[in-house]
Amino acid sequence: MSSMGTDVLMLLPEALLLLTAICCLLLGSWTPRLEQQRVRALAAVGVGASLVASIVGLTEGERSAFSGTVAVDDATGVLRLVVGLALLVLLLLAGDEIAEQARESEIYVLLLLGGAGALVVGETTDLAVLVVGFLLASIPLYALIGLSTGEKAPEAALKTYLLGALAGILLMLGAAVLSALAGGTSYDALGDADGLITAPVVAVAAGVVLVLTGLLFKAGAVPAHLWVPDAVEGSWTTTGAFLTTVPKLGAVLAIARLLEALPPDRLWPVLVGALAASGMTIGNLGALNQAHVGRLLGWSTISQVGYLMAAAAAVPGSAQARPALLLFLAGYAVTNLGCFAVLASEPERRSLDDWRGMGRTRPGLTTSLGVGLLGLVGTPPTAVFVAKLLTIVVTWEAGLPWLAVLVAANTVLSLTYYLRWLASCLSNPTRGAPGQADPGASHPSQETRHPRAAQVAVACAVAAVVLGLLAGPALALAS
Amino acid sequence: MLSALLFLPLLAAVLLLVPAVSDRVARLAFVAVALVEVVGVAVLWWRYDDPGTGRLAFEEQVSWIPGIGSSYHVGLDGFSLPLVAMTTVVFLACAVFALAEARRPRLQAALFLALETTCLGVFASADLIVFFVFFDLSIVGMYLSINGWGHGDRARSALQFFLYTFLGSLALLVGFVGLYVASESHTFDMVTLAADPPLQGDGAVGVLVLGAVLLGLAVKTPTVPFHTWLPPAHTDAPAIGSAVLAGVMLKLGTYGLVRIAMPMFPDALRAWAPVLVAVGIASVLWGALVALAQTDLKRMIAYTSVNHMGYVVLAVGAAGVVGSDGGTDDAELRRTAITGAVTQMVSHGLLTTALFLLAGVVWSRHRDYAMDQYGGLASHAPRFAALLVVAALGSLGLPGLSGFVAELQIFAGSIGTVPVSAVALIGILLMTAVLLRAVQRLITGPSGPLSEEFTDVRPREWVPVGGLLALAIGVGIFPRPLLDLIEPAAATVASLVAR
Structure with a gap:
């Protein structure tokens, strides 16, 4: 066992995020309301430092910290990088949308805390730490949604909070059951010869299902998914982008780690696979008829997390699954953030019909x-x-x-609604409902637009393609 | 060299998107790049030596995703080179035809150049994933083409096209992954998989996995009963979109049959062969009968494609029926059928492109495809009439044109192994009725309401159509150079199927 100091050094990226969050909170309290971009700059510097620490950490091989409660391995490294970069993107988006809001610096603090929480959830190999990570990741989430200024934000926050509180309790119950059966909270104890293998399978199954329920809430996955579309619709675009990206990354990785730790049994991958399958199907069906682009993206992320969980379900059975899952996490994050950045750059276009004719007026964004x-x-x-x-x-x-x-079949199903949005952009603006001229199209000069978000969208699109073309080297890095 | 040829159009497309380029420059650049492609392929053809069994000419391989044994691997053989050549010719014809395009010509040129890269990529790829990547991207390109430059209910038709063919492509992907998982070396490399096909003697699994691949290819080809996306897509697509869709993209499906289904699933293909024969015959007859009932010129041409692709499926099915003795006569017949199938792909590419461009001429005059609105065009537009007659005669399989060479070999090979194939001969008869009736309605008889002001074809219209027809006649009269290319590859596949 290493000393306390090296343990903290191994978790430097998380520590830096937390430290930055505290500094931002203090700085924000002493900064005039209209000059809070300083806080954003400080947050960005902190995230940057955390990213540098993550890259350094990646070069140092596989270890574990704090008596084996946190795994510092390739997956952790990738998660840190992806979450860090996602936070930078979110800070850029926030610069347009949240600047000069009453609670500006608090939002940045909550974003950093939520990011740190997602990291803890994804990195831990201990049930007790998992519970702590869950709380660290969830509480900022409720606040972020609640602080949004939209009409539907309070309702969405309440819904998320109630579901989250329930999921948290179930997670704690499950963790208690499993650790009682295994005789310890660490994942090593779960797979031990005198751990869960000899325990009654019904009791183990109950524990696993309860723990999974908590994680499924974090992942915004079926069956704990109903808060996602409301939260995306009700809150700021930045918040929507955050809550559909960062917590999911940590939660899916946590599911994969849990599956690896459980005693080898066909039951667990099949269970997660079934949840994944129902998630992608229900998410796609829910998205089919959405007219609000935010809700559409919200449902789409529910189905996307189904695909992510499919990769996680394969982790115990295939050596290639882990790098595949990590690539998927990175690819999903950059693609989803790109879509939300497009949404952020056109804050007034909220229904699918508002996007008619965008192919002509804004070809780059389209x-x-x-x-x-x-x-x-x-x-x-x-x-x-x-x-x-x-x-x-x-x-x-x-x-x-x-x-x-099912992954392939659901992909076809999902094409329908993604294409509806795209087709709306490519269609003629004049073909809209007669008498209901689109105010945005007729007075483009008065419309709110966020050019920086549009640049972020382009950058994400380029990154998504480059990551695809360089998938070979990226996979080599992850494995 | 091959990769340069593949990616030159894509590079040109990216450069065209730099906003400073004027419309005129964009149109000319499209023609210039398409011409360079044709010349480049001609050079390849000239330098081509048959690489022999299980090998590729102009091979290039770069590691891409080593974890799952997928690499950027391209090369040409006797199947792919003719189709690559046909593709470049079709795109050149479209480029010339599009010289008068008024709607966003710069974007259209860029889109079609990118589409050319994807189509060439499918034919040249020697890795299943690279094949799939280009296959999928060609669908996206065609969707944008129909949605952006089509007419009528274009958004709906484009969406339907995308959904159907995307479903097909994912079925294909599932099949590819099945093949990968079953292969001992865990690879997506086509050459390796063809040399040592996995799933041999695996009974039901092989049949299921090939079933997924065949479903994907059948949607793309399309065969009955998966053809319903084709008529609306064609009717609402722009002229050059239809030309590329019918001329090149339908071949992506049938090419998959000879490139993937036959060499990589010999056992399972023999199990599926009776189904393929039946589907082929059904497509031939159904396509012809429905074409007979059409009053819309473009829909009619679309259904003739279902008929013509039916012959290819029939030939592949017949070649998969291996007699119990497996004698040399048998191998000879199967080789003839496969040669006919590939020749038919090239021939159909040339002729149907010409037909669709002529339909585009009709549309550009009066925005109407209804055949009964026209009539007596022979006196109003004699050059148009002449081109239409030649294209129709070629399409119905008149000796002296490429269609005859192809269909003769298909029937010679198929009827020898599967006598019931003779039923498809009725298709030829029906096709004759379809095309002659169309010619009659449009060209002869009294002038229709829209015939009076029908301007005859302009140079940018008759040059591409005339060029395509000249090539079709060339293949019809001197088929040897083409057949010399195809026959060794066909013999290889015929022997692979009998494994």
Whole structure:
């Protein structure tokens, strides 16, 4: 066992995020309201430092910290990088949307805390720490949604909070059951010879299902998914982008780690696979008829997390599954953030019909949206394509060919609604409902637009394609 | 060299998107790049030596995703080179035809150049994932083309096209992954998989996995009963979109049959062969009968494609029926059928492109495809009439044109192994009725309401159509150079199927 000091050094990226959050809170309290961009700059510097620490950490091989409660391995490294970069993107988006809001610095603090919480959830190999991570990741989430100024924000925050509180209790109960059965909270104890293997399978199953329920809430996955569309619709675009990206990354990785730790049994991958399958199907069906683009993206992330969980379900059965999952996490994050950045750059266009004619007026933005939406479908050569391909391969290899087929079938289903948005952009603005001229189209000069968000969208689209083309080296890095 | 040829159009497309380029420059650049492609392929053809069994000419391989044994691997053989050549010719014809495009010509040129890269990529790829990537991207390109430059209910047709063919492509992907998982070396490399096909003697699994691949290819081809996306897509697509869709993209499906289904699933293909024969015959007859009932010129041409692709499926099915003795005669017949199938792909590419461009001429005059609105065009537009007659005669399989060479070999090979294939001969008869009736309605008889002001074809219209027809006649009269290319590859596949 290493000393306390080296343990903290190993978790430097998380520590830096927390430290920055505290500094931001203090700085924000002494900064005039209209000059709070300083806080954002400080937050960005902190995230940057955390990213540098993550890269240094990646070069140092696989270790574990704090008596084996936190794994510092390749997956942790990738998660840190992806979450860090996602936070930077979110800070950029926030600069347009949240600047000069009453609670500006608090938002930045909550984003950093939520990011740190997601990291803890994804990195831990101990049930007790998992519970702590869950709380650290969830509480900022409720506040972020509640602080939004939209009409529907209070309702969404309450819904999220109630579901989250329930999920948290179930998670604690499950963790208690499992640690009682295994005789310890650490994941090593779960797989031990005198751990869960000898325990009654019904009791183990109850514990696993309860723990999974908590994580599924964090992942915004079926069956604990109902808060996602409301939260995306009700809160700021930045918040929506955060809550559909960062917590999911940590939660899915946590599910994969839990599966690895459980005693080898066909039951667990099949259980997660079934949850994944129902998640992608329900998410897609929910998205089919959405007219509000935020809700559409919200439902889309519910189905996307189903694909991510399919990759996670294959982790015990296939050696390739772990790098595939990590690539998927990165690819999903960049693609989803790109779509939300498009949304953020046009804050007044909220229904699908508002996007008519955008192909003519804003070709660059529409192209980024096209890359993002087709990327979420899994069209080559974007990152999600390679990741989805690998997911199909590894689920089949792991003995879940039905899941592979369902991933493919759901991809076709999802195409319908992604294309509806794209087709709306490509259609003629004049063909809108007669008498209801689009105010945005008729007075483009008065419309609020965020050019920086549009630049972020383009950057995300380029990154999604580049990550897809360089998938080989990226996978080599992850494995 | 091959990769340069593949990616030159894509590079040009990216450069065209730099906003400073004027419309005129964009149109000319489209023609220039398409011409360079044709010349480049001609050079390849000239330098081509048959690489022999299980090898590729102009091979290039770069590691891409080593974890799952997928690499950027391209090369040409006797199947792919003719189709690559046909593709470049079709795109050149479209480029010339599009010289008068008034709607966003710069974007259209860029889109079609990118589409050319994807189509060439499918034919040249020697890795299943690279094949799939180009296959999928071609769908996106065609969707944008129909949605952006089509007419009528274009958004709906484009969406339907995308959904159907995307479903097909994912079925294909599932099949590819099944093949990968079953292969001992865990690879997506086509050459390796064809040399040592996995799933041999695996019974049901092989049949299921090939079933997924065949479903994907059948949607793309399309065969009955998966053809319903084709008529609306064609009717609402722009002229050059239809030309590329029918001329090149339908071949992506049938090419998959000879490139993937036959060499990589010999056992399972033999199990599926009776189904393929039946589907082929059904497509031939159904396509012809429905074409007979059409009053819309473009829908009619679309259904003739279902008929013509039916012959290809029939030939592949017949070649998969291996007699119990497996004698040399048998191998000879199967080789003939496969040669006919590939020749038919090239021939149909040339002729149907010409037909669709002529339909585009009709549309550009009066925005109407209804055949009964026209009539007596022979006196109003004699050059148009002449081109239409030649294209129709070629399409119905008149000796002296490429269609005859192809269909003769298909029937010679198929009827020898599967006598019931003779039923498809009725299709030829029906096709004759379809095309002659269309010619009759448009060209002869009294002038229709829209015939009076029908301007005859302009140079940018008759040059591409005339060029395509000249090539079709060339193949019809001197088929040897083309057949010399195809036959060794066909013999290889015929022997692979019998494994």
